[in-house]
Amino acid sequence: MATTETEPVQASAGKGRGLVLVCLAGVLWGTIGPAIPVVHDASGLSPLAIGGYRALVAVVVLVIAAAAMRRLRDCARLGRRHWRRVTVVGVSTATFQLLFFVAVLWAGVSITTVVCLGFAPVLLLITGSVRSRRRPSPGQLVTVTAAVTGLLLVGILGSPVGEAPYPVPGVLAALVSGAAYAISAEAAAPLSLRLDTVTMTTTTTFVAAMVLVPAGLVVPLAAGDRIWTTDIGSWALIGYLGAVTMALAYALLFTGLRTTPSGAAVVATLLEPVTAVVLAVVFLGERLTVAGVVGVVLIMAAIASLGRHSKEPAPQ
Template sequence: MLAVIGAGLLWGTGGLCGALIIDRTGLAPLGVAAYRLAIGGGLVVGWLLLTGRLHRLRLHGRGARRLVALGLLAAMYQSCYFAAVSLTSVSLATLITLGSSPVLVVAAEGLLGRQRPDARTGVAVTTAVAGLALLVGTPAAGDPAAVLAGTACALGSAAGFATITMLGARPVDDLGPLPTAGLSFCVGGLVLLPLAAVTGGVAVDLEPSTLGLLVFLGLAPTALAYGLFFTGLRSVATGSAALIALLEPLTAAVLGVVVLDERLGAGGLAGAVLIGVAVLLTSLRRSRPTTTADDGVSPLGRPGRGTRPGPHPTSARRRRP
């Protein structure tokens, strides 16, 4: 649970950092997303090489396919997200992306598990959506066409993040969270860099401030945040993890007010409180999905991980003296 909370807080710095990079360098959103994945993945792979953990990895066909899938999803998610940032604002793009993701994840869990989420999850999702609506509100300024396009990009980003969350909860080939994040992001960076070079260019001035922003973007909200997130997904239900990730829009909104002089207003503050309540409701639930004595199904529709069904009542009676 703490790992997912830490990931949400670190993610909240990504939108602001990306916006500052775009403002300083003139990079297109696709270029920022490409640098984010390439630098973040490269830092993780470098760390794995230094510690001797990379050569001990044993990848088979399924594990390699999972890394490629995660890398392609990350490329789509990041490029759509930064496109939404450039078309709207840091707060709006982040809030739509992360606000839609829990709804998509919980809906997918319900469909795959063929069981409705429990009452606490339903209340948390409803509260989060209501808070999101208040926090976003109606854009006070901006081209309506740009706002509509940015919203579409943010929803595409939400779909990519929701799929990453679902896949990250089902590790293969005993890949650790950090190798999974690093290797998949290298794949995503290699996919995006040529596209960014063709569409908008990737050249930047090698100034210390610019390099510092790029390294921070690759390290804190990318390598560290996703390493923590994949770690948390090993024990936290995916619907709960997606809800706790709403700490990202809260952090982004606060940073937008403090650094970019964006205004929330009374409705935005009320929305922030509601999102905080939704995150609190989710955090108070048990880390692992609990099972019932009757059917062994978790509240989010998945078998509880790390649990074994008890003995059948009939067999238990036969063992009694």
């Protein structure tokens, strides 16, 4: 019989499989950015409303899955037992998603995904050095310098003039979103060693939805924005965003975190900006300047090197 609370697994066991699962999550997340402006343009729904409905769909899908697997009681019991870390993961996930959606409309798909996903592993490297009270190695310093330089090139010079309506606020929102993503990955890593995938994904997504759904409905309503649409295509995309890019993708991430250090996992999810940039250029007509391309290359090189410095998170 499958258990709902697992013993910590060895670092070497299934590491390759864990990285593959995290990479798959990154590919799925890469389709979020291009889908947001499509839904927004077709329906008039704000990013907050899209995020709220997406979270609602994800919770419904996960609750149905948990009920089918007879895990609802386990979700409630283990969610209460680990409520502090579950809350941190859920709230930071909600913050990451809210600001990501806003940044996409303010700064564009390419800029948002690269800045957000580029900043997260850099932040994990810095906080890890502070926590261990060890100075970064020369290789780590080169990595951070390259990443920061790339972020500046992409954030300031990466988008042609006029394509991003609010470039500076958009980049700031993407940076905070990246910080929230780093926090969620760091907090989720030890929790994934204790809870099975269905329980962890359902409980943390439920907490995230408690933030995303009210924010997605109340704030736009107060601002006079639309919170409903009759466009069937938009609802289909929202259903995809909730079921695939949230429920399924986070299940893949949390499973992968069992055998993959949080730093390496964040590095692996860089397939998200790669996927998003390709889709944005091919289908949405977005362009990157030469400086933006150089910035993307620097960020990719810097983050790829972070995997060599990642350490296995200790269960807490």
